[in-house]
Amino acid sequence: MSPLRPRPKQETTEKPATSPRPARGKGGKNRREDILRAAGTLMAAKGYDATSMRDISAAVGMLPGSVYYHFPSKEALFVELHNDVVQTMTARVLAALEGVDDPWERLRLSARAHLEGLIQNDNLVAIVSPQFIGGEKEVAQVVTDHRRTYEQIFRDIFEALNLPEGADPTILRLGLFGSLNWVPVWYEGDGRRSPAEISDQFVATLKSAYAA
Amino acid sequence: MSPLRPRPKQETTEKPATSPRPARGKGGKNRREDILRAAGTLMAAKGYDATSMRDISAAVGMLPGSVYYHFPSKEALFVELHNDVVQTMTARVLAALEGVDDPWERLRLSARAHLEGLIQNDNLVAIVSPQFIGGEKEVAQVVTDHRRTYEQIFRDIFEALNLPEGADPTILRLGLFGSLNWVPVWYEGDGRRSPAEISDQFVATLKSAYAA
Amino acid sequence: MSPLRPRPKQETTEKPATSPRPARGKGGKNRREDILRAAGTLMAAKGYDATSMRDISAAVGMLPGSVYYHFPSKEALFVELHNDVVQTMTARVLAALEGVDDPWERLRLSARAHLEGLIQNDNLVAIVSPQFIGGEKEVAQVVTDHRRTYEQIFRDIFEALNLPEGADPTILRLGLFGSLNWVPVWYEGDGRRSPAEISDQFVATLKSAYAA
Amino acid sequence: MSPLRPRPKQETTEKPATSPRPARGKGGKNRREDILRAAGTLMAAKGYDATSMRDISAAVGMLPGSVYYHFPSKEALFVELHNDVVQTMTARVLAALEGVDDPWERLRLSARAHLEGLIQNDNLVAIVSPQFIGGEKEVAQVVTDHRRTYEQIFRDIFEALNLPEGADPTILRLGLFGSLNWVPVWYEGDGRRSPAEISDQFVATLKSAYAA
DNA sequence: CATGAATGAGGATTCATTCAT
DNA sequence: AATGAATGAATCCTCATTCAT
Numbered sequence: 001m002s003p004l005r006p007r008p009k010q011e012t013t014e015k016p017a018t019s020p021r022p023a024r025g026k027g028g029k030n031r032r033e034d035i036l037r038a039a040g041t042l043m044a045a046k047g048y049d050a051t052s053m054r055d056i057s058a059a060v061g062m063l064p065g066s067v068y069y070h071f072p073s074k075e076a077l078f079v080e081l082h083n084d085v086v087q088t089m090t091a092r093v094l095a096a097l098e099g100v101d102d103p104w105e106r107l108r109l110s111a112r113a114h115l116e117g118l119i120q121n122d123n124l125v126a127i128v129s130p131q132f133i134g135g136e137k138e139v140a141q142v143v144t145d146h147r148r149t150y151e152q153i154f155r156d157i158f159e160a161l162n163l164p165e166g167a168d169p170t171i172l173r174l175g176l177f178g179s180l181n182w183v184p185v186w187y188e189g190d191g192r193r194s195p196a197e198i199s200d201q202f203v204a205t206l207k208s209a210y211a212a
Numbered sequence: 213m214s215p216l217r218p219r220p221k222q223e224t225t226e227k228p229a230t231s232p233r234p235a236r237g238k239g240g241k242n243r244r245e246d247i248l249r250a251a252g253t254l255m256a257a258k259g260y261d262a263t264s265m266r267d268i269s270a271a272v273g274m275l276p277g278s279v280y281y282h283f284p285s286k287e288a289l290f291v292e293l294h295n296d297v298v299q300t301m302t303a304r305v306l307a308a309l310e311g312v313d314d315p316w317e318r319l320r321l322s323a324r325a326h327l328e329g330l331i332q333n334d335n336l337v338a339i340v341s342p343q344f345i346g347g348e349k350e351v352a353q354v355v356t357d358h359r360r361t362y363e364q365i366f367r368d369i370f371e372a373l374n375l376p377e378g379a380d381p382t383i384l385r386l387g388l389f390g391s392l393n394w395v396p397v398w399y400e401g402d403g404r405r406s407p408a409e410i411s412d413q414f415v416a417t418l419k420s421a422y423a424a
Numbered sequence: 425m426s427p428l429r430p431r432p433k434q435e436t437t438e439k440p441a442t443s444p445r446p447a448r449g450k451g452g453k454n455r456r457e458d459i460l461r462a463a464g465t466l467m468a469a470k471g472y473d474a475t476s477m478r479d480i481s482a483a484v485g486m487l488p489g490s491v492y493y494h495f496p497s498k499e500a501l502f503v504e505l506h507n508d509v510v511q512t513m514t515a516r517v518l519a520a521l522e523g524v525d526d527p528w529e530r531l532r533l534s535a536r537a538h539l540e541g542l543i544q545n546d547n548l549v550a551i552v553s554p555q556f557i558g559g560e561k562e563v564a565q566v567v568t569d570h571r572r573t574y575e576q577i578f579r580d581i582f583e584a585l586n587l588p589e590g591a592d593p594t595i596l597r598l599g600l601f602g603s604l605n606w607v608p609v610w611y612e613g614d615g616r617r618s619p620a621e622i623s624d625q626f627v628a629t630l631k632s633a634y635a636a
Numbered sequence: 637m638s639p640l641r642p643r644p645k646q647e648t649t650e651k652p653a654t655s656p657r658p659a660r661g662k663g664g665k666n667r668r669e670d671i672l673r674a675a676g677t678l679m680a681a682k683g684y685d686a687t688s689m690r691d692i693s694a695a696v697g698m699l700p701g702s703v704y705y706h707f708p709s710k711e712a713l714f715v716e717l718h719n720d721v722v723q724t725m726t727a728r729v730l731a732a733l734e735g736v737d738d739p740w741e742r743l744r745l746s747a748r749a750h751l752e753g754l755i756q757n758d759n760l761v762a763i764v765s766p767q768f769i770g771g772e773k774e775v776a777q778v779v780t781d782h783r784r785t786y787e788q789i790f791r792d793i794f795e796a797l798n799l800p801e802g803a804d805p806t807i808l809r810l811g812l813f814g815s816l817n818w819v820p821v822w823y824e825g826d827g828r829r830s831p832a833e834i835s836d837q838f839v840a841t842l843k844s845a846y847a848a
Numbered sequence: 849c850a851t852g853a854a855t856g857a858g859g860a861t862t863c864a865t866t867c868a869t
Numbered sequence: 870a871a872t873g874a875a876t877g878a879a880t881c882c883t884c885a886t887t888c889a890t
Binding site: 600604622628632633 | 685803804810811812813816817837840841
């Protein structure tokens, strides 16, 4: 763990309180998902490196070794988590687009869905973030692939905007993505501005600048 | 400068021949800066957690323990590095603004200076990255303070734009920052689009949407 | 048989259709032997310590826990495996001696049978290997007992040679054993020299030196 | 650790007794050699896999992590140990041959030196042993190379014997090696037969069989 | 200024084993 | 006869850090 983000040493007192010792064959059938959820929360909060398997296992009430029954490695756990997140985000965005035809409206709604997903599930913040994993090996590729697939949705939407000459759709799309993905860095859930208002403002800027 | 430990940056000329052993044959006059530079490069590439003091010391040809002569801790090293980076960026942006009065031109040039600094010194990428503010400790606060100071320049520039009703300068500024800071995530130095072109496009969008 | 758990080796024909579920589609009738075989191969290749119950269970298509239905512990599994191996070797050597009377010919044939068994069943290599007797526990004793029983055959054969004064039968027997057991260390199944040729050479040396 | 060779749980009572806590900068300058010696003893007794870095560090009065200051990995430690052992053995054998010209006498003396080295330094037993390391990767190759170099001495000696037709020097050499290397498996330091007597007997057999 | 040697805590991972189902 | 899920202890190793020299 990084000393930059220390962790309370013995938080054993704040256990789920359901049962003092969960015995062998716990009720909930899918501990896998518990683990994924816990890992998501922790990694979003502290980063991949700063989140230890100990942390994850403790969060889900297991011993560290037990996590390895479900996932062969921390990396594999992360990859699956990342995949899940992208899956969820994809579904969310596609749902928002359902039945909407106007190109600029489609952009507005997808940006909104993206940002709301980012803010609500704090899972997602770090996930979509770059150079995320220390070892820049195969995992980085997998993660990049996941992201690319997701971004295809936005590529298509930008395509349909029929932007005027001089407006590079790729740069504008990546610029919008940057704006949105950066929001969690400064956003404070104080309610002054909702994610929806924020993303609407970003898209409004684009529309105001480039709509026919 | 660093709140933890002031550093004699320019006045090394005062006592050039005092040290009987001229250090391990390294050209650079003081190792402190070597360490900072190495730490910057490594942390930018791999992140704070994934960069060990061993890595840093090895990169500068020292033993791990020796780094502690120069910096009391990894944390302090990082804080000073971050401060340096912000200092450098500030100087770069202010230099670019010198003698320029037109508000939109000022925005264009400062955005350009920011992005070019980001891309050139790979130092800077990770520093400004969200992952570094996850924690809730003093360091996080210091880092946030550094950034806030730097961003004040941009706050002022946006103020001067006199944006129309309905255009929230804060959101637009943070949106631009997001766009710019996200560039290193996808930018590949393949020369197809220069950082300058990219930042110009972002600013052009804002201008096109909101300029009087 | 194993002192820990008797095993119905040959009488499996008695109740061929009792089990309603014919096991996971495997051909071999009982999984116990599959496990033993797999354990033998793996332990021969990697050693006792380096062979995990996971390895063994995977090799036979089971989950690790399932092995414990058949064997109470890794130790017990090994003891039984070792016993089996010695049993097999004993049978092989005795078969080779059948009907042979000449003492030197008996030595030649038994050495040949021993080495061929060693080379063919790679099972056997590691089993007879010194590394396995390092420990000071009961298992080590059991294993040593197994081996001693087997070696009795050779003790008898050497006795019958009526070696001349000055030729210590014990040392010569152990020397021959060493020569033979060491062969797997350097033998490469390239066919240049067959195990039979090798063992014949060893025995020929003894005969040439000590035969009346 | 293998359950075959369990280890007393808390033998902290049997510390060297020199000083209750060795403080920071211990007196003896080369802890490296201490580590190598300890590792040698332990690995010879229990095998590579069964000897943990904990064991080694405890034997030399260090914390496990401290060993890594001296050796980058368990494997590297083993490789160096193995190299040292071969070096020592080589020196021992060459010293024994000094000034001796008669070919059979050279064989007798080198075999004696080999076996005495094997028995005295219990280090050496396991080292010269085969399939020693679990992971049969590069290390296995290095170890094999070490051994091959050492065995060249014996190859030369056998060459000089001018064995008659039909006596394969390679097989005989490997047979002798097997006989000698197997001795530690059965030898008990009860003094009935000295290593020298044993090795002399092995060589005498060869000479009796093949000397002109 | 720096090294050499260590510490102590924690990192990911693997192990033999258990047991309810 | 075997699975699925977990345990607890041990594995190798890395980390930031210390300090006598």
